[in-house]
Amino acid sequence: MLRQYELVERVKAYDPDADEAMLNRAYVYTVQKHGTQKRASGDPYFSHPVEVAGLMTDLKLDQETIITALLHDTVEDTLATIEDVERNFGAEVARLVDGVTKLSKIEQMPENERAAENLRKFLLAMSEDLRVLLVKLADRLHNMRTLHFIAKPEKRQRIARETMDIYAPLAERVGMYEYMREMQLLAFEQLEPQAYATITGRLAQIRSEEGGQVDEIALRIKQVLAEGGLNVEVSGREKHPYSIWRKMAERHVSFEQITDIMAFRVLTDSEDDCYRALGMLHRHWSSLPGRFKDYISTPKANGYRSLHTAMIYRNSMRMEVQIRTQEMHRTNEFGLAAHWAYKQGGATPDGQVGWLRDLIEVMEQAQDAEELLENAKLAIYQDRIFAFTPKGALYQLPKGATPVDFAFAVHTDLGAQTVGAKINGRHMPLRTPLANGDVVEIIKGHDSEPQLTWLSFVTTAKARAAIRRSVRMKEREETIETGRDLFDSIVARMPGKVGKKALSAALKRLDMADEDTLMHAIGEARLAEREVMEALVPGSAAELPDNSFWQAPQRGVRIRGIGRGTDFALADCCHPVPGDRIVGVQDGKTVDVHTIDCLTLAREAADEEWTDLSWDPRTDGATGRLNVILYNRPGTLAEMTGIFAANHVNISHLGLVSRDERFGHYVVDIEVRDLAHLTRNISALRASDAVAQANRV
Incomplete structure (x- = not known):
């Protein structure tokens, strides 16, 4: 001490x-x-x-x-x-x-x-x-x-x-x-501990068997460079044990198959000498293709600068060589601390802490502890690649980054508006991994927004956090809108008129901050009909049965506007339910019933005559179809079916569309009473941690 x-x-x-x-x-x-x-x-x-x-x-x-x-x-x-x-x-x-x-x-x-x-x-x-x-x-x-x-x-x-x-x-x-x-x-x-003991033991064995081989190679490198007129310092060492272990794990190879155990460092007096030294070494020993990296002209995000190369020594022995100046070496070993200039009134180089600003932005958008830790690890610990905008601006990204990651790195708004990308002048899918030196042009649409499916391939914390935040905001807006519709239907069934004064009093009774918070709670089915009624007008729900909000539908579909004796069928493309505005299209002797906004109807029957239809009040319910994307982990399917059970819904069909490491995509047909009942189920699904996405077909 x-x-x-x-x-x-x-x-x-x-x-x-x-x-x-x-x-x-x-x-x-x-x-x-x-x-x-x-x-x-x-x-x-x-x-x-x-x-x-x-x-x-x-x-x-x-x-x-x-x-x-x-x-x-x-x-x-x-x-x-x-x-x-x-x-x-x-x-x-x-x-x-x-x-x-x-x-x-x-x-x-x-x-x-x-x-x-x-x-x-x-x-x-x-x-x-x-x-x-x-x-x-x-x-x-x-x-x-x-x-x-x-x-x-x-x-x-x-x-x-x-x-x-x-x-x-x-x-x-x-x-x-x-x-x-x-x-x-x-x-x-x-x-x-076992891997540590094995690798350090093997390194000690190599050291004892080969004697001063590291020193011998270091001396030979120095002699080659001295003959070319360069005054340099050369040091050599076995690679870091953890680095060796990670390489073994990534390449799925044994210790014996790792051929570049030794690494050497060359320190020069100037930047020009670094490139001169590189040329001399490559003329003397064969270089390994694809192993040269120039971090002097293009430094890493943390300010690291050096030339890296790998060459063949004797007997097919590989050796890694790093070439840098003395000043670069100090900066590389101690980074931020080497630049520190508080005493002189200076400031930390901006390039070294740009990643920190992104990390703070990511941190502020994280919804929970697990998401924060995941994003932080993504942001601070990945190998980097370099990609360019068409105007030549350089961006550093994690290995495996896609055009969507690139767009968010340029600007959050650009990422949100991305609809396509050109890589080196060619249109490519958004999930395409970028390579070093790619020129990326982002194609944007003014009305577009981040897609949940992007989470399956983006690699940067900034992109992941922005996508999640956008999806959460969109879902919240949709849930509030659903809650408003449900609230209006509740108010319409109440005996008297409900004004703003009653709504203000209800917010206080329910301990809700504002109107949107109340509508969000109704849309997520966290408040039952009787609770809302009681909050608006105390005593108004006294005669209401406890299960009035959640009665299971009884089968029996009746449609008004179809001639007596004419058969009809609810269209499979849009699965209309009571509460939807519906139209009919004659198909032979049968009338197909579609929702007014059905895309198939607009595409395939645009020139045909549509008949305005309406639901008979005696209709007890219908089948709604949902696209549900679950996180691929144990228990999520059970949680989804549990949500339906809690909302008194019968599942008439459940089909698996696709599944990968992260998500499972299901199509689910459920029997519901009406549109409000269907919407409440969608809101309940979206509120679940098991569900990545839930939408009506």
Whole structure:
């Protein structure tokens, strides 16, 4: 553990103007506040914030960040308050400490909700000041270094999984590769102990069998470049164990089949020297096709810049080589921290945090904890590709991204209006995965809107969140409209006129915020007819039977406007039900009955004579047909049939149209009393977590 004077000396070494007295005061404050608290390792608790502060000095961060690191656990784990911190160390430090502090109530939440809430607060704090992220990453890194002292295996696994899913990807997205690699290695050891032991054992075996082969190849690379007049530093190492394991899993190969175990790094004095070095190496050794990447001319989203290539050494041995300048190397290893310029009054490079703004937008649109975590993982941890607009603007997207993802990356409104796409000048389906260098032209329609089916192929969190939000808003509007129709039918059956005063009183009695909220509740069938009546006019539903709203229909269809003795049939294309406006078209000796807005009627019988028809009041019901898309997971079909049962609906036909990994598409015929009854069932389906989409045919 760093001693007080050692920590101060470290800061003063790169910042002679730092406030030595305040640094000393912060060190003493954290020691006093944590007092006799112990960590799982048996060390004094204050050793942890001191070590986190030490990690911040390695990055040469400003004194406010160092003090924040020293104090980051005092508010959570001691009697200290944010007000105490502000009084002793100023408003800026207090704000940073508050951003890093994990609220104790989060720990009582279910695991998914807790992780989501933690991430939500963390991202909001990050968006205000990215130094919060730097301290938090150092905090998690030191906790991972001491994770093995925790006795409970399930707790170690939970922390390791959270680190692998959230913190290591965040470190990668801000370019802090040293932190990312160490976090991944420590988490990998806990999550896959057998794989970790096997791979590290094999790497040690290769090291001992081949002796100094890595050093030998590094020296040979340096000699080749020196002969060409370049002064460079060359280092070599075996690949990261977690990287090897992931490659084995992705390619479904064994350790023996991984041929590029060794990686080498070449550091030059200038950008021009990087390209010169690449040419010399390719002339000396054969390069592997498709393995060259130029991150200097086109940096990664986190600012990472380097040339990557793979070549054949001796005996068909593959080796990976990364070529970069000294400055690029520092930026690549410590990313955001290497750019930090608070002391000089500078700002973080905008390109490094654009993804954060998208992530905040995604976070605000998430409906629940599961959706937030899914979107966050999508946004922060995927391999990237590059695609261009027709005007040459460059966009970075996850591997596997589609034109819809591209459209939402350009602008949310463009994504919402997408109807088609051209890739490299050719019309292509919207689900087509983009490749590096594709030129994408989005075709838009002014009246179009996001489709639920897009969720089956989009890969970016931004697109997924925008689609879900649009679908939810559309469904809410439709449900409110349905609720209004039902409300009007309820009011029409009441003995007296219902005015605005009665409606205002009903909203208060039902504890509804506004009229739309009430209509939404009626449309979703969360309020029965008698509840609405009682809220509008107390006592008006006293004579109403309990099941009056949900009586099952009795079969028997009667239509007015058809000649006596003439047969009729309800059209299979639109399945009209009582309440629909209907017309008839003569088909031989039979009249086909369609809804007035039936598309088949308009397309195939546009030139024929239509007869206006109406429903006989004695009609007890009819069969409505629904298209229902369920999430493909256990229990969703049972939940759908349960909704029908709860609404006193009989299923006359159930057919599976298609099914894939995510969704199952069903056609369902249900016997309903009238249009209002059918609509209530659709609303109930749409309100269910089991149902992705429900529409009337």
